[in-house]
Amino acid sequence: MAGTIRLTKSDKFFHFFIDAGLVLILAVLIVPIWSTLTLSFRPNDFIGSALDGMFLAPWKWSTAAYRALLGHRSFLSAAGNSFRIFFEGVATALFFTVPLAYALSIKTLPGRKLLYGIVLVPYLFNPGLVPNYLLVTKLGLSNTLAAVFLPGAVSVYNTLIMKSFFEELPEELKESARIDGASELTVLLRIILPLSKPILLTIGLYYGVHFWNDFFNAMLYINDPKLQPLPILLRNILLSSGMNEYVEASAFGEAPIYAIKAASVFLAAIPMLVAYPFIQKYFVKGTMLGSIKG
Amino acid sequence: MMEGQSVLLRNPASHALWRRIIRHRSVYLVASISFIYFIIFKYIPIWNAQIAFRDFQALKGVTGSPWVGLKNFSDFVNSYYFWELIRNTVFYSVGKMAFSIPAAVFLAVALYECRIYGLRKTVQTMAYLPHFLSWVIMYAILLAILSPSNGILNDIIKAFGGEPVSFMTDTKYFPWIVILSDTWKETGWSAIIFLAALMGIDPSLFEAASVEGASAWQRVRYITLPAIKPVIVVVLLLRLGTVLDAGFNQIFMLYSLPVYSVADIIDTWIYRQGILEFRFGLATAVGLFKGVFGLLLIVVSNKLIKRYTGNGLY
CATH class of the missing domain: 1.10.3720.10 (MetI-like)
Incomplete structure (x- = not known):
């Protein structure tokens, strides 16, 4: 009997250890985000340390930084460009990914192995930055929004997740349509795609988040200030110490510059925070599908 | 799959293959969209990588620049x-x-x-x-x-x-x-x-x-x-x-x-x-x-x- 009691105690300690660990992890995750968030709401006349700022009562918060950003021409234009990149990018990426995933999912397709090889070679061997840069500039894509999403419009990883999803759809549905004389294209459009809404949404959002966050392609290929997306503007705001050519003091009004910096990243993250709950439930499933062999 | 019907054909295997290819022709058609994308955006850069062995000059282009070996x-x-x-x-x-x-x-x-x-x-x-x-x-x-x-x-x-x-x-x-x-x-x-x-x-x-x-x-x-x-x-x-x-x-x-x-x-x-x-x-x-x-x-x-x-x- 004594043994069992000791075991229960040790189990209790085990769960205390696990739960305390998780609470600690939660704190480590939340504190930096909270301190940035409170920084973005800090009023211009705030006196005190950053720690005081973290515990400033919400009714003393100032939305000046957000109002300044949302009323500013270059911020609105950057947000518009980012939304265009998001939607055009997702449409383009799905347009190229879906047919590929579908072709790879048909086990009886002659030449499937060859197609798989063609997809895999660039995945395993990356020739590097400059050869890609030469291609994109040669195609005349400089100073177009397409330069941000077109070079990365097909991700092999996303294609394989989608392919696994197509393979899992019941074979009888496809077969019965084929017996009725439907072509493979009709099977794809009429049967596969309507059943694949969840995976199209998930993969679409994966691509979308990636394009929304990208600053590297935008930095490489876009010089025209009118075409700059949010990450580039954000980067310019963040790297400006004080006020420089990118951020004129008068342009952003009453808010302190550090609040502008913090507020700009939260505004830029909002679309992702909205998309996040929709994709979260597919994370574990997607990881398992992605690890299935082709 | 092809027993019975194939007895009269000279080369039943290739015949069946052709039938399978023809049956999937619309798949090839849509897959060619992705295929062209891959050739342009994934394989041309691999081709461009040859400038690692050249003294690249923008005016002469990828294939026109002189070779410099390693x-x-x-x-x-x-x-x-x-x-x-x-x-x-x-x-x-x-x-x-x-x-x-x-x-x-x-x-x-x-x-x-x-x-x-x-x-x-x-x-x-x-x-x-x-x-x-x-x-x-x-x-x-x-x-x-x-x-x-x-x-x-x-x-x-x-x-x-x-x-x-x-x-x-x-x-x-x-x-x-x-x-x-x-x-x-x-x-x-x-x-x-x-x-x-x-x-x-x-x-x-x-x-x-x-x-x-x-x-x-x-x-x-x-x-x-x-x-x-x-x-x-x-x-x-x-x-x-x-x-x-x-x-x-x-x-x-x-x-x-x-x-x-x-x-x-x-x-x-x-x-x-x-x-x-x-x-x-x-x-x-x-x-x-x-x-x-x-x-x-x-x-x-x-x-x-x-x-x-x-x-x-x-």
């Missing part, structure tokens, strides 16, 4: 920054691995064992989220903590009577900022694959263990951790395959001139030499060096994974 490669290997770049790149890859994989294993096991539903769901949601934040956003968050004027960490230092430290531009602290901020951002996402493996454990093992009177600690030690050991090995080998990718976006966003000596990795160097200094041939050679080495590493790690699990990645 000059670009020897320039790189013999330069003083060669070992510094390799060292920094491998240091950051291995350092991130050393922190984020144990953290991810702990997080996955803790989430799996946690009996408090609300805590589990909250931690899961918060832990996956940073993966979707770009490094531009991460930089703003790091500023809120580390900035000498507004950062909370410097606030604490000042409260204890210390002098504020400019962490981001100090070679002593910069490597830690890179490794720890990556751990903060990616641990939750890395934990997913371990969590998926834990979901696959046969529950009867735990029942048997509790009948035998095993404690929770023993359960973790003898069932849970052995169950995810193969996944840990696969993840380690996968990371080995990408050891030369030390995280361009992160370093590029965080580094500045004072910390170049400890911050510069192969990718940031390629960017500065190739795009900012127009040394296309040299930058391509370094990129190709990295690409070929990366290919070798992936092939080797895939071989090891295949030997270990019986299943390869491709």
Whole structure:
């Protein structure tokens, strides 16, 4: 009997250890985000340390930084460009990914192995930055929004997740349509795609988040200030110490510059925070599908 | 499939193949869209990589520039920054691995064992989220903590009577900022694959263990951790395959001139030499060096994974 009691105690300690660990992890995750968030709401006349700022009562918060950003021409234009990149990018990426995933999912397709090889070679061997840069500039894509999403419009990883999803759809549905004389294209459009809404949404959002966050392609290929997306503007705001050519003091009004910096990243993250709950439930499933062999 | 009908045909196998090809003609039609994309955006760059062996001149183009053999490669290997770049790149890859994989294993096991539903769901949601934040956003968050004027960490230092430290531009602290901020951002996402493996454990093992009177600690030690050991090995080998990718976006966003000596990795160097200094041939050679080495590493790690699990990645 004594043994069992000791075991229960040790189990209790085990769960205390696990739960305390998780609470600690939660704190480590939340504190930096909270301190940035409170920084973005800090009023211009705030006196005190950053720690005081973290515990400033919400009714003393100032939305000046957000109002300044949302009323500013270059911020609105950057947000518009980012939304265009998001939607055009997702449409383009799905347009190229879906047919590929579908072709790879048909086990009886002659030449499937060859197609798989063609997809895999660039995945395993990356020739590097400059050869890609030469291609994109040669195609005349400089100073177009397409330069941000077109070079990365097909991700092999996303294609394989989608392919696994197509393979899992019941074979009888496809077969019965084929017996009725439907072509493979009709099977794809009429049967596969309507059943694949969840995976199209998930993969679409994966691509979308990636394009929304990208600053590297935008930095490489876009010089025209009118075409700059949010990450580039954000980067310019963040790297400006004080006020420089990118951020004129008068342009952003009453808010302190550090609040502008913090507020700009939260505004830029909002679309992702909205998309996040929709994709979260597919994370574990997607990881398992992605690890299935082709 | 083709018995009976094929008796009269001269070459039944090829006939059946043709029929299968014709039956799938619309698939080829739609797949050709993706195929053309791959040729243009994935294979032309591979063709362009030949400028690593040329003295690239923009006016003469990729095929018109004169051959220089391995000059670009020897320039790189013999330069003083060669070992510094390799060292920094491998240091950051291995350092991130050393922190984020144990953290991810702990997080996955803790989430799996946690009996408090609300805590589990909250931690899961918060832990996956940073993966979707770009490094531009991460930089703003790091500023809120580390900035000498507004950062909370410097606030604490000042409260204890210390002098504020400019962490981001100090070679002593910069490597830690890179490794720890990556751990903060990616641990939750890395934990997913371990969590998926834990979901696959046969529950009867735990029942048997509790009948035998095993404690929770023993359960973790003898069932849970052995169950995810193969996944840990696969993840380690996968990371080995990408050891030369030390995280361009992160370093590029965080580094500045004072910390170049400890911050510069192969990718940031390629960017500065190739795009900012127009040394296309040299930058391509370094990129190709990295690409070929990366290919070798992936092939080797895939071989090891295949030997270990019986299943390869491709």
